[in-house]
Amino acid sequence: METTTKTKINQLSEYDGQTVTLSGWVYNTRVSGKIAFVILRDGTGMCQCVFEKSDELTEVFDEVKKLSQESSVEITGIVNKEERSVGGYEMKATGINVVHGSSDYPITPKPHGIEFLMKHRHLWFRSKRQWHIMRIRSTVIDQIRRFFNDDSFILVDSPIFAPAAGEGAQTLFKVDYFGEEVYLAQTGQLYLEAACMAHGKVYCFGPTFRAEKSKTRRHLTEFWMVEPEIAYASLSDVMDVAENFICSIAERVLRDHREELIELGRDIADLEAIKRPFVRLTYDQAVDILHSDKSKTLLENDLKEKTARIEELAKNIVEFEEIAKGGGKQWKKDKAAADAIAAREERSELEEQIKNIPHHMELAANFEWGSDLGGSDETIISRLHDRPVCVTHYPRGVKAFYMRQDRKNEKVVECFDMLAPQGFGEIIGGSAREEDYDRLVARMKQEHLPQEDYEWYLDLRRYGSVPHGGFGLGVERTLAWLCGLKHIREAIPYPRMMGKFYP
RNA sequence: UCCCCGAUAGCUCAAUCGGUAGAGCGAGCGGCUGUUAACCGCUAGGUCGUAGGUUCGAAUCCUACUCGGGGAGCCA
Numbered sequence: 001m002e003t004t005t006k007t008k009i010n011q012l013s014e015y016d017g018q019t020v021t022l023s024g025w026v027y028n029t030r031v032s033g034k035i036a037f038v039i040l041r042d043g044t045g046m047c048q049c050v051f052e053k054s055d056e057l058t059e060v061f062d063e064v065k066k067l068s069q070e071s072s073v074e075i076t077g078i079v080n081k082e083e084r085s086v087g088g089y090e091m092k093a094t095g096i097n098v099v100h101g102s103s104d105y106p107i108t109p110k111p112h113g114i115e116f117l118m119k120h121r122h123l124w125f126r127s128k129r130q131w132h133i134m135r136i137r138s139t140v141i142d143q144i145r146r147f148f149n150d151d152s153f154i155l156v157d158s159p160i161f162a163p164a165a166g167e168g169a170q171t172l173f174k175v176d177y178f179g180e181e182v183y184l185a186q187t188g189q190l191y192l193e194a195a196c197m198a199h200g201k202v203y204c205f206g207p208t209f210r211a212e213k214s215k216t217r218r219h220l221t222e223f224w225m226v227e228p229e230i231a232y233a234s235l236s237d238v239m240d241v242a243e244n245f246i247c248s249i250a251e252r253v254l255r256d257h258r259e260e261l262i263e264l265g266r267d268i269a270d271l272e273a274i275k276r277p278f279v280r281l282t283y284d285q286a287v288d289i290l291h292s293d294k295s296k297t298l299l300e301n302d303l304k305e306k307t308a309r310i311e312e313l314a315k316n317i318v319e320f321e322e323i324a325k326g327g328g329k330q331w332k333k334d335k336a337a338a339d340a341i342a343a344r345e346e347r348s349e350l351e352e353q354i355k356n357i358p359h360h361m362e363l364a365a366n367f368e369w370g371s372d373l374g375g376s377d378e379t380i381i382s383r384l385h386d387r388p389v390c391v392t393h394y395p396r397g398v399k400a401f402y403m404r405q406d407r408k409n410e411k412v413v414e415c416f417d418m419l420a421p422q423g424f425g426e427i428i429g430g431s432a433r434e435e436d437y438d439r440l441v442a443r444m445k446q447e448h449l450p451q452e453d454y455e456w457y458l459d460l461r462r463y464g465s466v467p468h469g470g471f472g473l474g475v476e477r478t479l480a481w482l483c484g485l486k487h488i489r490e491a492i493p494y495p496r497m498m499g500k501f502y503p
Numbered sequence: 504u505c506c507c508c509g510a511u512a513g514c515u516c517a518a519u520c521g522g523u524a525g526a527g528c529g530a531g532c533g534g535c536u537g538u539u540a541a542c543c544g545c546u547a548g549g550u551c552g553u554a555g556g557u558u559c560g561a562a563u564c565c566u567a568c569u570c571g572g573g574g575a576g577c578c579a
Binding site: 028030031032033034035036039052053068069084086104105106107108109111114115210212214216218219223225348349355372417427428429472473474476477488499 | 504507508513514515516527528529530534535536537538539540541542570571572573574575576577578579
């Protein structure tokens, strides 16, 4: 094969009419008697390469006919604008070099089950949907760094091996550290507070580990968290930063990935609504909402809507199955069968949700001041709003020892949880930190924390203590929310969940 | 820790009341010059998750176990 200019698929518009070479992998092929279409992907996009059989190209054509999915190839041809083709450009191919012929690629263009896909995560990346998600993840992470770097935050990463267990030791992973017991960190915050007193504005960004025995669509045992910490900041200062931060991520993703979001089925209008001011509620107000008719009505309507939807689905399923079993085009039958499966899945999901609604109503109605908001309570609050909601000033007892006691109401602390809208739930948790030595020590005693393990932390209150605060944002939950993913496992390259660590 | 659902061809799923194991995709072969999950014809492909039990007969019923999915609690 002749060598020509090498280029990438996302650069093709610059080479209209020219002969170039693309290097990539075969995504799909459609071969007819004398014409063959090869969808090539090269990491930057997809391009349809068209091979027409002619006397000069007989050998090439025969080779193309045998191409299998995910073979790696270099294809040379003339670039031309083509409305019928996916990216707007296609290639009239004249030559092909098969770098490596693949055979029996496991992931076909037809649907697969989640267990199978997870076992093939290393290959699943190549599929279109996963490809979009990973690109958006990369942008989100870039924007996270950019936001803080542009605002003069200093990156100070915290250790992953952490000595003291602190609160919630049962959710930490134990590690043997040369014969001593240490834990995988579940936050870098305490370390960051120290760095904050040196640099003023700092952040850390890395993986974090939770040994929670949760098997749900919202949980990972290993996930990424970014945590900023700011000196001389009040709770409201910290919330301002958090709100600007979320807006900047939403804007950036909308700017750079509108097409991908649409392909993922995300409602763009929902994301465009992510504008300041966000809603701020105190815990007391949130509790009032839970007790109010508004919550009751929401859930009652929910019950009605879901019940109606189930009836609709039942009808659809019958129709789909009739089409699938009856005569007609095979592809129509295939589609109907696939639709029937999807409808069944949606139905069983709705049934599960309906089953939980009475329980959620009860939880909300009987919610007692002093306990933490549960998942269903958060869902109610966030569903009542079309932009993120910050719930502030939780009771002291349900929050961590380092959170700043409200001087006007000592029963609560100056903290906030940011809930993503439309029922998605918590993506940020943050607070002002207790800067007063005596109050902090008293609180540690209440929690039975061994003071000797925290002497270094208390030093921060001994030498030039100032009001300060920060928050932590879960990258995967944020990405899942932005992309409208049903399950968090798609938001991280190699998900680690309870009982799952392959590949 | 608790509750619900599932396991049949490489993949996704069928199999009516307990009566000889089926289809599509993928693979192989053949056909087709504009396909978009292409299409059409043919071929190969099975220890019905494991171990017991009921029965003349079990993919189907019962029990236990294993693995997977979802949810509760807990959490970002």
